[in-house]
Amino acid sequence: MKLGFIGIGNMGNAILKGYLTANPGSEKAIFAYDKDQDRLKSVSEQTGINACDRVPSVVEKSDIVILAIKPDIFGRVLSEVAVAMDWEKKIIVSIAAGITLNYIYEQCRESAGASGEENFRCKAVRVMPNTPALIGKGMSALTRNEWIRDEEMEKVMAIFRGTGKAEEVDEKLMDCVVGVSGSSPAYVYMFIEALADGAVALGMNRKQAYTFAAQAVAGSAEMVLETGLHPGELKDRVCSPGGTTIEAVASLEMNGFRSAVINAVKTAAEKSMQMTK
Numbered sequence: 179m180k181l182g183f184i185g186i187g188n189m190g191n192a193i194l195k196g197y198l199t200a201n202p203g204s205e206k207a208i209f210a211y212d213k214d215q216d217r218l219k220s221v222s223e224q225t226g227i228n229a230c231d232r233v234p235s236v237v238e239k240s241d242i243v244i245l246a247i248k249p250d251i252f253g254r255v256l257s258e259v260a261v262a263m264d265w266e267k268k269i270i271v272s273i274a275a276g277i278t279l280n281y282i283y284e285q286c287r288e289s290a291g292a293s294g295e296e297n298f299r300c301k302a303v304r305v306m307p308n309t310p311a312l313i314g315k316g317m318s319a320l321t322r323n324e325w326i327r328d329e330e331m332e333k334v335m336a337i338f339r340g341t342g343k344a345e346e347v348d349e350k351l352m353d354c355v356v357g358v359s360g361s362s363p364a365y366v367y368m369f370i371e372a373l374a375d376g377a378v379a380l381g382m383n384r385k386q387a388y389t390f391a392a393q394a395v396a397g398s399a400e401m402v403l404e405t406g407l408h409p410g411e412l413k414d415r416v417c418s419p420g421g422t423t424i425e426a427v428a429s430l431e432m433n434g435f436r437s438a439v440i441n442a443v444k445t446a447a448e449k450s451m452q453m454t455k
């Protein structure tokens with residue numbers, strides 16, 4: 179399989195690194211273009227992938243083309259993709275926040291000069307990754323349009339499994355995904371910072387406080403994923419009767435901890451909905 183990247187910034191790079199780790203020796207079957215020529219040259223030198231000088235060159239050579247560019251230039255870049263597109267065979271993968279499958283379809287149809295045609299087809303997958311993808315611990319949600327077959331979807335899913343976990347969801351859940359995993363690393367960092375502030379208030383030095391707080395969060399998350407137990411059950415197991423933890427849990431409840439988090443997820447999803455096109 180030949181893989182193409184348009185945009186090789188933070189996310190493009192993370193996906194590329196994950197793919198190369200999972201598929202050693204595949205660099206000669208990877209083609210990339212980035213407007214930032216210095217970045218492209220440096221990635222190409224580091225990894226051995228092929229640097230292309232134009233968007234259409236990447237599309238011509240690739241079976242799957244990943245668009246890892248910002249949403250504001252997406253429509254313009256898609257029109258360059260269309261120049262070299264084989265609509266029956268090649269797959270467009272977008273990781274741009276707020277760009278729907280329908281938007282991709284309409285833009286492709288227009289760029290292909292097929293605006294009036296009823297039976298225009300284009301194969302597209304929309305993905306919402308998150309920043310822990312940069313260290314291979316990401317969570318990506320993928321959704322496909324009607325022309326992507328199961329075996330094609332599996333190939334795209336495998337690419338994103340290289341950056342962490344990947345699950346297929348219905349497109350209507352993409353705003354929810356923004357709230358629960360796309361934006362949530364920021365809430366978790368705030369929680370870690372607050373835990374560490376508490377420790378510093380009690381006399382621990384800051385460096386040690388971040389290690390204790392971050393490792394507690396990472397370990398707890400692993401417990402949820404590995405044991406499959408309900409988070410409430412895991413919480414109950416830490417709360418001894420009359421002990422310290424239940425006092426802290428009661429204090430968090432009194433201060434609206436859970437409702438604050440639920441509202442944060444809903445607010446991020448609402449904002450995502452407003453920004454979607």
Ligand SMILES: NC(=O)c1ccc[n+]([C@@H]2O[C@H](COP(=O)([O-])OP(=O)(O)OC[C@H]3O[C@@H](n4cnc5c(N)ncnc54)[C@H](OP(=O)(O)O)[C@@H]3O)[C@@H](O)[C@H]2O)c1
Nearest residue numbers: 185187188189212213214246247248249273274275307309
């Ligand atoms: N970072 C996240 O947490 C995150 C999470 C989920 C989804 N996403 C989505 O991922 C996408 C990429 O984000 P990112 O953080 O990887 O951005 P980024 O680091 O800025 O990377 C984008 C790259 O594309 C290049 N570029 C700009 N115009 C181009 C063009 N016409 N053709 C080819 N390359 C072009 C940029 O070059 P210049 O720097 O010279 O412009 C840059 O190297 C965005 O759509 C974002 O919504 C990001």
